[in-house]
Structure formats: C-alpha cells, structure tokens
Amino acid sequence: MSICVLGSINLDLVLRVARLPTPGETLAASSRADRLGGKGANQAAAAARLGATTRLIGAIGDDQVGDRLLAQLGATGVDVVQVRRVAGQSTGQALILVSDAGENVIVVDGGANLALTADQLHAEAWSDVAVLLAQLETPPAVIQAAFAAARSRGVRTLLNAAPALDEGRVLFDLTDVLIVNQTELARFAGAAPGADLDQTARAALGLIAAPGQWVIVTLGAAGALAVTADQRLVVPGRPAAVIDTTGAGDCFCGALAVALSEGQTMGEALHLANVAASLSVGRHGAAGAMPTRAEVEAARAAV
Numbered sequence: 001m002s003i004c005v006l007g008s009i010n011l012d013l014v015l016r017v018a019r020l021p022t023p024g025e026t027l028a029a030s031s032r033a034d035r036l037g038g039k040g041a042n043q044a045a046a047a048a049r050l051g052a053t054t055r056l057i058g059a060i061g062d063d064q065v066g067d068r069l070l071a072q073l074g075a076t077g078v079d080v081v082q083v084r085r086v087a088g089q090s091t092g093q094a095l096i097l098v099s100d101a102g103e104n105v106i107v108v109d110g111g112a113n114l115a116l117t118a119d120q121l122h123a124e125a126w127s128d129v130a131v132l133l134a135q136l137e138t139p140p141a142v143i144q145a146a147f148a149a150a151r152s153r154g155v156r157t158l159l160n161a162a163p164a165l166d167e168g169r170v171l172f173d174l175t176d177v178l179i180v181n182q183t184e185l186a187r188f189a190g191a192a193p194g195a196d197l198d199q200t201a202r203a204a205l206g207l208i209a210a211p212g213q214w215v216i217v218t219l220g221a222a223g224a225l226a227v228t229a230d231q232r233l234v235v236p237g238r239p240a241a242v243i244d245t246t247g248a249g250d251c252f253c254g255a256l257a258v259a260l261s262e263g264q265t266m267g268e269a270l271h272l273a274n275v276a277a278s279l280s281v282g283r284h285g286a287a288g289a290m291p292t293r294a295e296v297e298a299a300r301a302a303v
Contacts, residue, residue: 002053003257004129004155006146007040008113008137009058009073009083010092011065012286014246019099036072036287037094038113039135039162042247045287046254046276047133048077050296052261055079055129057120057146058138061091061112076287084120086112092137102242102281108163113138118145126153130261133158133253140167147174156260160253164188172209177260179216179253180207197234201227214266218252218277220245224270235270238278238299247286252277254290275299 015029036045040058048054056078060066062085069091073080092111098104116138126132132150134143134157147157151174159175161168164187172178182200185191191203204215204227216226223237255276259269276296283289291299 005044006134008038010038012037042250043254046290059112061089066091251280
C-alpha cells in the first residue's frame with residue numbers, strides 16, 4: 001500500500017546567519033543556498049526516502065524553478081504524475097533564515113500552491129493508498145474534498161496543521177491523526193507557552209473532534225506526545241547534533257505516515273518518526289536532509 005501526499009512545493013532560499021535577527025535589525029548572511037522545499041514536497045521526500053511508494057498531488061508554476069523542483073522530486077523517488085503546472089503562476093517560494101544554533105524563521109509566498117484545485121483529485125488516486133497526508137500550505141477546501149473522498153474508500157487521513165490557519169479547523173473532524181507542534185497547539189487550543197507535559201496533553205485532548213482520533217504534539221528536542229480520548233503515549237527526545245531544524249517536523253510527519261501505512265502501532269510509528277526527525281536535524285536543508293530507511297534502522301538499533 002502506498003502513501004499520497006497532498007501539499008506544497010516550494011523553492012527554499014536559505015540564508016545562514018549567526019543568530020536570528022530582532023525586529024528592525026539587519027544581519028549579514030554567511031551563506032545562501034537554493035533548495036527543494038515546501039511541506040508537501042518535504043513530507044513526500046521523507047516518505048519516499050524511507051522506502052514507501054509515494055505520490056504527490058501539488059502544483060508548480062510555468063517557470064524554470066518549477067521544472068527544476070519537479071526533477072529533484074522525481075530524483076527522490078516521489079511519483080509526480082499528479083503535480084499540476086499552473087499557467088501564469090510562479091512556483092511557491094520560501095525565505096528561510098537559519099541560525100548557527102540550528103533554529104529558523106520562515107516566510108512563504110504560496111504562488112502556484114494556492115491554485116491547487118479539487119479537479120486534480122481523481123477516484124482512482126485512492127485505489128492503492130493506505131495513508132493520505134496533507135498540510136495547510138494548500139487551500140483547505142481542496143484538502144477537505146480529498147479527505148472526504150479518501151475516507152470513503154478506507155484511506156487513513158493525517159493532517160499536519162501547519163501553518164496554524166484558523167481555516168484549517170474545518171478539517172479536524174475528517175482527520176484520523178492530527179499533528180501539531182507546540183506553537184500550533186497554542187494557536188488552536190490556547191496552550192500556554194512553556195506548558196508542561198500534563199498541560200500539553202490536556203490542550204491536545206481539546207482538539208479531538210471525532211471518536212478514535214489521535215492528536216500528536218511534536219515537542220522538538222523533547223520528543224513527541226500522542227493522545228486519544230483514553231490513551232496517552234510519550235516518546236522522549238533523542239540526542240542530536242543540531243545543524244538545521246528546517247524540515248524536521250516534515251520528516252516526522254512523512255516517517256509517521258510510512259510506519260502507519262505498514263500497519264505499525266501508534267507507539268511504534270512514533271518511535272520511528274522520532275528517530276528519523278532526530279537524524280534530519282544533523283544535516284543542512286529540508287527535503288535533501290531526509291534519512292534513508294537503512295539510516296533510521298541503524299540509529300534505532302544503536303539505542
């Protein structure tokens with residue numbers, strides 16, 4: 001069974017800085033790089049690198065940037081047949097500042113990602129799919145149509161509610177597994193900054209919108225927390241030499257989708273995703289930093 005990712009494709013312009021700037025401050029970058037990115041592309045690349053048959057539904061502009069990114073996606077093993085080229089639109093782009101401590105800030109211009117339409121969703125797209133994974137860098141109405149169609153065919157739906165848009169709430173009751181980080185949890189559930197594990201779990205429970213739904217909160221270096229109405233799982237963080245945290249959350253989501261598509265339990269899936277994300281932060285970039293299955297399994301065996 002395969003994984004389908006519905007999501008964004010961006011060109012990431014990455015500037016390395018000694019530290020992140022304060023408002024009104026100008027800093028000099030020590031380096032720059034142009035890389036394949038976008039949450040959809042990153043998560044699809046993560047799944048494909050872990051050995052899953054992975055299809056991406058997305059959109060690029062009619063520009064050379066789109067051509068280049070499409071070729072790079074194909075090279076990661078992602079099926080890009082359902083990526084649409086939008087006339088008159090530019091391919092999405094993101095400006096990313098990465099500090100020497102590995103932290104980042106990101107500003108996104110959606111471009112062609114915002115022109116994704118439900119016309120790209122075909123019934124046969126779900127015939128061999130176990131998991132459909134989406135984020136909020138494409139129109140929520142399209143995700144809503146995709147989730148409804150996929151669930152009617154027994155496909156498990158995963159939503160990474162990032163960025164934290166209020167419009168994304170309409171998707172929660174169509175979502176089997178909802179994934180947020182602490183910032184997104186604060187936006188959707190009012191969790192206080194610096195909340196402890198019990199407070200975080202209570203806030204996550206408040207996002208449950210349907211019976212049997214999982215809500216997962218990624219905790220950065222502290223690992224991850226997952227809850228249902230009557231279960232709670234905690235996976236502690238793993239030591240990692242942090243170079244760049246860009247795409248770590250996307251790596252977690254892609255790896256989680258792979259594990260669940262293979263029939264692993266939620267506890268097993270969380271462990272695999274946690275290990276994969278811990279490896280990704282030790283490399284530069286996003287899509288290009290995703291580990292292989294062999295690397296993940298070696299890291300798990302070394303614990």
